Amino acid sequence: xxxVSAQSDTRTPGQRIDQRGRAELEFVVALRTGMTSALxxxxxxxxxxxxxxxxxxxxxxxxxxxxxxxxxLVEASAAHRFQAATLRWSREISTARGxxxxxxSRERLETLAVPSSPVxxxxxxxxxxxxxxxxxxxxxxWDGHEHMGFVHHEMVYHYLLTKIYGGxxxxxxxxxxxxxxxxxxxxxxxxxxxxxxxQYTLKLAEAYxxxxxxxxxxxxxxxxxxxxxxxxxxxxxxxxxAAAEKTGxxxxxxxxxxxxxxxxxxxPHAIRSVFDEAFRLLxxxxxxxxxxxxxxxxRSGYDAWNDDWDAEHGxxxxxxxxxxxxxxxxxxxxxxxxxxxxxxxxxxHPMGTxxxxxxxx
Amino acid sequence: MTGGDVPNxxxxxxxxxxxxxxRMITELTSELWxxxxxxxVLEKLxxxxxxxxxxxxxxxxxxxxxxxxxxxxxxxxxxxxFGAVLPNDQRLERELGTVHP
Ligand SMILES: C[S@@+](CC[C@H](N)C(=O)[O-])C[C@H]1O[C@@H](n2cnc3c(N)ncnc32)[C@H](O)[C@@H]1O
Numbered sequence: 353x354x355x356v357s358a359q360s361d362t363r364t365p366g367q368r369i370d371q372r373g374r375a376e377l378e379f380v381v382a383l384r385t386g387m388t389s390a391l392x393x394x395x396x397x398x399x400x401x402x403x404x405x406x407x408x409x410x411x412x413x414x415x416x417x418x419x420x421x422x423x424x425l426v427e428a429s430a431a432h433r434f435q436a437a438t439l440r441w442s443r444e445i446s447t448a449r450g451x452x453x454x455x456x457s458r459e460r461l462e463t464l465a466v467p468s469s470p471v472x473x474x475x476x477x478x479x480x481x482x483x484x485x486x487x488x489x490x491x492x493x494w495d496g497h498e499h500m501g502f503v504h505h506e507m508v509y510h511y512l513l514t515k516i517y518g519g520x521x522x523x524x525x526x527x528x529x530x531x532x533x534x535x536x537x538x539x540x541x542x543x544x545x546x547x548x549x550x551q552y553t554l555k556l557a558e559a560y561x562x563x564x565x566x567x568x569x570x571x572x573x574x575x576x577x578x579x580x581x582x583x584x585x586x587x588x589x590x591x592x593x594a595a596a597e598k599t600g601x602x603x604x605x606x607x608x609x610x611x612x613x614x615x616x617x618x619x620p621h622a623i624r625s626v627f628d629e630a631f632r633l634l635x636x637x638x639x640x641x642x643x644x645x646x647x648x649x650x651r652s653g654y655d656a657w658n659d660d661w662d663a664e665h666g667x668x669x670x671x672x673x674x675x676x677x678x679x680x681x682x683x684x685x686x687x688x689x690x691x692x693x694x695x696x697x698x699x700x701h702p703m704g705t706x707x708x709x710x711x712x713x
Numbered sequence: 714m715t716g717g718d719v720p721n722x723x724x725x726x727x728x729x730x731x732x733x734x735x736r737m738i739t740e741l742t743s744e745l746w747x748x749x750x751x752x753x754v755l756e757k758l759x760x761x762x763x764x765x766x767x768x769x770x771x772x773x774x775x776x777x778x779x780x781x782x783x784x785x786x787x788x789x790x791x792x793x794x795f796g797a798v799l800p801n802d803q804r805l806e807r808e809l810g811t812v813h814p
Contacts, residue, residue, distance in 0.1 A: 375750035379743045437725040437735045665723060 365464040366506030373453025377511035380442045384516050388442075391435035395426055396654055405653030412656035413649035415676060422657045436665065443666055450507035451497045465502040467579035471572065473593040474600045482619055482670070483570050483595075501577030505549040527552040527612055527643075530696055531559040533704060534641045539563045539608040543633055545596035545626065546570075546614030550578035550589070556610070557587050563608075566590045568599060597625035599633065607638040613702065615644040616674035623677065627686035634709040640688060643702035646695060648675045655699070683707045 367374075399405060404421040412418060426432040454461055497503060514523045531552070539560050547553045547567035557565055567589055569575050575591050582589045594600050596614060609630040615623050630640045648656040663671030683691045688707035695703050724732040760766045775783060796807055 371751055371754055372747055375747040376743060378750070379746040382746075383739070433725045433727075434735075436723075437732055438739060440723065440725065441736055441739045 364506065364510060365461065365502070366510035368457070368460060368464070369453045369507065370457055373449070373456070373507070374511070376449050376453070377446070377507060380446055381512060381515045383438055384442055384512070388435045388439050391431040395429060395432045395435070396658075398429055398431075399425060399654055399657070405657070407653070410653040412651055412653055413647075413676065415648050415656060415660050415672060418648075418653060418657050419660060423661075426661075440665060446508055446512060447496075447500075447503060450503040451500070453507065454497070454499055454503055461502065462499070465499045465577060465580060467576050467583055471575040471579050471591040471593055473572065474568075475570065475593055475595065478595075478598075479570050480595060480597075480618075480622060482622065483617075495571050495573050498573055499577070501549045501571070501574040502580075504574065505551075505577055505581070509549075509551075524551050524555055526696065526702070528555040528558060530612060530641075530643045530702060530704065531556045531610075533696060533706070534608055534610065535639050535706060535708070536608070541606045542566070542608045542610065543599065543601065543606045543630075544568070545599075545609065545611040545630075546617065547578055547591070548574045550581050552610075552612035553578060553589060554581065554585060554587070557582075557585075557589060560608075564590070566592065566601065566606075568592045568594045568596065570595055597622055597629050599629060601633055603632055604635040604638075606633045607635055608641060609633050609638070610641040610643075612643045613645070615642055615679070616668065616671045618674075619670055620673050620677050620682075623674070623679065624682050624686070627682050627688070631686045631688065631709055631713075636709055636711045636713050638709050640683065640705070640707050640709070642679075642705045643696065644679075644705070645671060645675050646701050646703045647679075647693070650695065650703075651699070679705050687713060 361368075399422055402425055404425060405418070410418065509523065517523060540563055542556055542560060542563045542565045544553045544556060544565060544567040547569045548571070550567065553565060553567040556563070567578065568591065569578070570593065572593055575593055579589075579591045582591070592600070596611065596618075611626075615626070618626070627640065634640065645659070646655075648659065651659065659675065660672055662668075663675075680691045680693045683705055684707075687709065689710050691705070691707040693703065693705055726732050726735055756765075756767055756770065792807060796804055799807070
């Protein structure tokens with residue numbers, strides 16, 4: 353029989369949603385991996401064969417010109433338009449359907465979603481305006497549902513992203529590789545900015561088991577689920593609701609300030625403030641280590657076009673700026689030295705920005 | 714969430730109405746899949762419980778009465794769906810039962 357007793361239940365929390373929820377999310381995967389990606393490769397061939405993105409002359413840092421060259425071409429293609437419409441549909445419904453699946457089984461799922469006590473709020477009710485926009489075509493933004501953290505992690509990540517983007521079952525493996533890429537062998541005090549549901553935080557804990565880790569975010573629901581996950585893993589991580597640019601933590605209290613895919617969620621002035629705040633938090637000699645989207649300048653014509661098109665159509669309002677702003681320069685202006693910008697894996701995301709606060713600072 | 718509630722929702726297929734139609738068809742397909750999935754789960758659980766087997770469903774031969782019942786349902790479905798492209802008056806007549814397929 354397929355019924356399972358509570359003790360022997362080895363399903364992940366997300367696998368405990370009802371049949372309707374599972375089938376609905378699996379259908380989205382079928383649509384995305386089957387139809388959408390098949391049409392996308394057709395579109396890609398069409399772009400490459402057209403020669404509008406000539407390898408030798410294309411300047412991907414001028415993304416406006418790249419878009420002007422490619423958009424009319426793809427808009428004339430039925431394959432492109434059809435995959436775009438389907439992709440849009442899947443993005444609009446995914447989180448909403450996850451929320452509905454949660455609500456249908458709330459009684460069963462809520463006990464798996466809450467931490468021992470809610471994460472403390474240090475914002476004083478002040479959150480930056482850009483944060484409250486509706487990101488990623490999801491309804492209601494990051495805190496659109498009390499358990500959005502659970503929905504994101506256990507449904508959107510578990511059912512969709514891990515299946516669509518692969519990652520050999522561990523979509524978080526790159527986060528571990530990025531954690532390992534920080535310059536020192538060991539750290540004592542780490543701050544993770546924009547921790548979400550702790551996807552990166554838990555990898556940091558794995559990579560630096562002796563470090564004290566503080567993780568913060570602006571989303572109460574993401575934080576609560578991050579804390580629950582950390583408790584389930586038997587870890588002792590300090591979570592707090594605070595802005596990355598205004599953490600409320602003490603000067604010089606960290607030797608590593610890090611983040612994973614936070615920066616492209618904010619406008620450039622906020623990125624500057626985050627580097628300033630990281631500088632303040634670090635002890636002299638400490639490291640800043642941010643992983644985020646790849647700069648268009650270093651990408652192939654198709655990849656730059658594709659990233660930018662996707663960002664626009666997936667409601668990523670700040671992506672283009674993050675991918676065209678000179679982040680190394682921002683780091684230097686904040687006072688950092690030994691600034692390095694690199695692709696963790698050649699040609700792919702994330703792109704790292706790693707630097708050191710000078711000893712004499 | 715209805716189409717009109719979303720500001721600046723991009724459209725891709727040349728007209729808002731075509732995009733709406735594509736969305737409806739995708740939604741229908743999703744709903745159809747959820748049902749098919751459930752049906753497969755049901756068959757499996759029923760077989761495990763010894764109620765029916767997949768073979769007994771596949772080899773089932775309807776008797777005359779059941780066959781007539783199924784045929785009527787099938788015609789009605791086909792008429793509703795393919796009738797959607799008929800001129801208005803004919804569709805109406807059909808809906809009102811004044812014309813039989
Ligand atoms: C794409 S998620 C990344 C989550 C996680 N770091 C990971 O590895 O997947 C971005 C997170 O940044 C948070 N965020 C956006 N702006 C922020 C800010 N100014 N301060 C703190 N968190 C912020 C969002 O609430 C969201 O949880």
